[in-house]
Amino acid sequence: MNKILPILFFMVFQVLSAQQIKILDADTGDPISNVAIYNLDRSKTIISDIDGMADLSLFSPTERIMFKHLSYQIRRSSRSQIWKQNNRLYMLMKAEQLDEVVMSVSKWEQQKKDVPNKIEVVGAKEVRFTNPQTSADLLANTGKVFVQKSQLGGGSPMIRGFATNRLLISVDGVRMNNAIFRGGNLQNVISIDPFTIKNTEIIFGPGSVIYGSDAMGGVMNFYTQNPQLATTDSLEISGEAAYRFSSANMENTVHADINLAKKKWGFLTSATYNNFGDLVMGKHGPQSYLRNYYVESRGEEDYKVLNENPRKQLPTGYDQINLMQKVLFSPNNNWSYNLGLHYSETTDYSRYDRLIRPNSQNNGLRSAEWFYGPQKWLLGNLQAKQRGRGIFYDGLKITAAYQFFEESRNDRGFNDAIRYTTQEKVDAISTNIDFENKRIGNLRLYYGGEYVYNKIGSIGSELNIITNETSESATRYPDGSTWQTLAGYMNAEYKAKPNFTLLSGLRYSHVWIDAIFDKTFYPFPFDDANLNNGALTGSVGFSWFPKTDLQITLNGSTGFRAPNINDVGKIFDSEPGAVVVPNPDLEPEYAYNIELGAHKNFNDKLMLRGAAYYTYLVDALVRREFQFGGQSQIDYKGELSQVLAIQNAAKAYVYGLEVGLEAFLANNFSIVSNLTLTEGLEEEEDGSDSPGRHVAPAFGDFHLIWKNQRLKADVFLNYNGRISYDNLAASERSKEYIYAVDHEGNPYSPSWHTLNFRSQYAFTQELKASMSVENITGQRYRPYSSGVVAAGTNLVLGLGYSF
Incomplete structure (x- = not known):
């Protein structure tokens, strides 16, 4: 018994x-x-x-x-x-969800259908399926963001004719933009590890009410994975291991993360290592894109060497490591405390577009070396969050963050004994307090404040590679300069009717700059730059459902960008035949935007989306001819160069149309397509105009997707339109070495298209494999304004195991 x-x-x-x-x-x-x-x-x-x-x-x-x-x-x-x-x-999640939640517009959860802004959301499952090399590629894979690359270790997003320091990047609610973000192309987004991303939200159009300076053309919010808590009293352990290989640059990537969970505590540790080799371009395209020669240094001499494989872009490879540690403590249902630590570091990597520049005689290469030193980024972020009714709020977030940035530039002319180096470090401290209030009937209020402080360290040096002697030289920025901002905002959401929601907001920001110029190397006609500027920005819009299957949105908003240290204090940054000098007399630039959107659902079988917008930019900070000490040309590093400086010297306007469709032909088969059309001009003070530098060509994609419980497959076409010489920005016309040549001998950006295949198969819920073939037909193309040529036929393999 x-x-x-x-x-x-x-x-x-x-x-x-x-x-x-x-x-x-x-x-x-x-x-x-x-x-x-x-x-x-x-x-x-x-x-x-x-x-x-x-x-x-x-x-x-x-x-x-x-x-x-x-x-x-x-x-x-x-x-x-x-x-x-x-x-x-x-x-399986439905493809179309009108009750999707977004956080970017107010920093609190809102129904996407109630928001008048155009927002693109990329979830973790989509990131796993597209399996991007970098977060720049993640953005490009949406088909709605254009990405420029000056080198393999890069990726500079363009949204609605704006780029670089006119777009804002944030990670877990902390702004990544710092005081030396430049108007030229940026590669900081590659510091964000795609394996750690929970979801990405992209706001199209100004977002200055919530995010302040720089959020003129759009905002890219990256939300990373958080630790999971246990459902029982015992310790719960879960994690993931993944591997990725791509043939075009012989990439090897390994990733691992582990989550340790108790009921009130959670610990998430993540590590990713990338090894990228030299990138190989496609077979069919302009001959001028080939890398026929490269520079090889032998002892004290540089030699122009024949490239045995002209499709291999030498040198473009580099390595990168990303680490993340998250700690979550939730003592009760009302309070939670989240500590996030992120670290990213690359090896040296070449700026490829500078290495292919011909010299002035056009019989050789201008540079023997041009590379970035290790790009380092550290983010420490502590957030306390309260849920539950308070006297003045129903939700509270307090965020304190510290960031450290390090980068350097190293260049040496062909057969020049001197290597010039500038190294920059930025310490960035920020504090945010954000409130949510739901108690006033159908009115929801979101309000808060922000303080950001940046301090810049900048050094310059010259190394004689023959004698190995080092000496000091001019810095890139005023060493010890500071940039800080203090701001307050309020956002309101009012549900006037069940099918009609109003959203409006207001923000005041104040910005201070303090920079002192060292006259050791250059006789500056000024001693310092002390800027003290305020900016008021606002937005108002509505989301209306005249029918349950039709949504109409209208949104008007303003954005601004206050001058940063890069604008006022960049010291003698060179480009071919020109040199950029400081200008302490700058004011903020403003953008005024209006956007009309529509979304139509045909019986859950066909979804059509469209957005038309117009943005007007005044007091635009642009690079224009200038005088230094009364001279329009000066001798810089042995070359007579035109003097340029950033100035409030133009107006600009950008307008465009963005359309997309999703068609569900069967339970397992669907079509997805996107098209973006953008036009823009810069108006000079004399009334003349010229094409905008960051106005991307027409671009889009077309996907045929099939999936069931185990397999998802996507056959898709990516395409870009042509930019003729007449429509090429003046600053781009001087870069003949990165463009094709038309029948009149003028540079232009050709149109291109690629055929691609992507798939993912789940052997079990824990074990998944992916295979992609990009650029199947081996097209040789260079995306607009890019220095590096895109990959040729590229086999991408991935394997992931979760437990």
């Missing part, structure tokens, strides 16, 4: 546990609550709980059971089938 009782108990336990199932998201593995579970005649109905658990004892083992949720595709199964799958049922 003593032996029989345990056996009976075990059998009863097995029967009961077989009736308990867990319902999970097929892509993320997260539990799904509030799933309606019923039989065919709806005589039996239950609902899954907050942990996705449901008891199926009400149903017979072979009875057909329906699983339905507003956000997921309907599943049909039975108790016996689910038992064979370890009592787990996976559901």
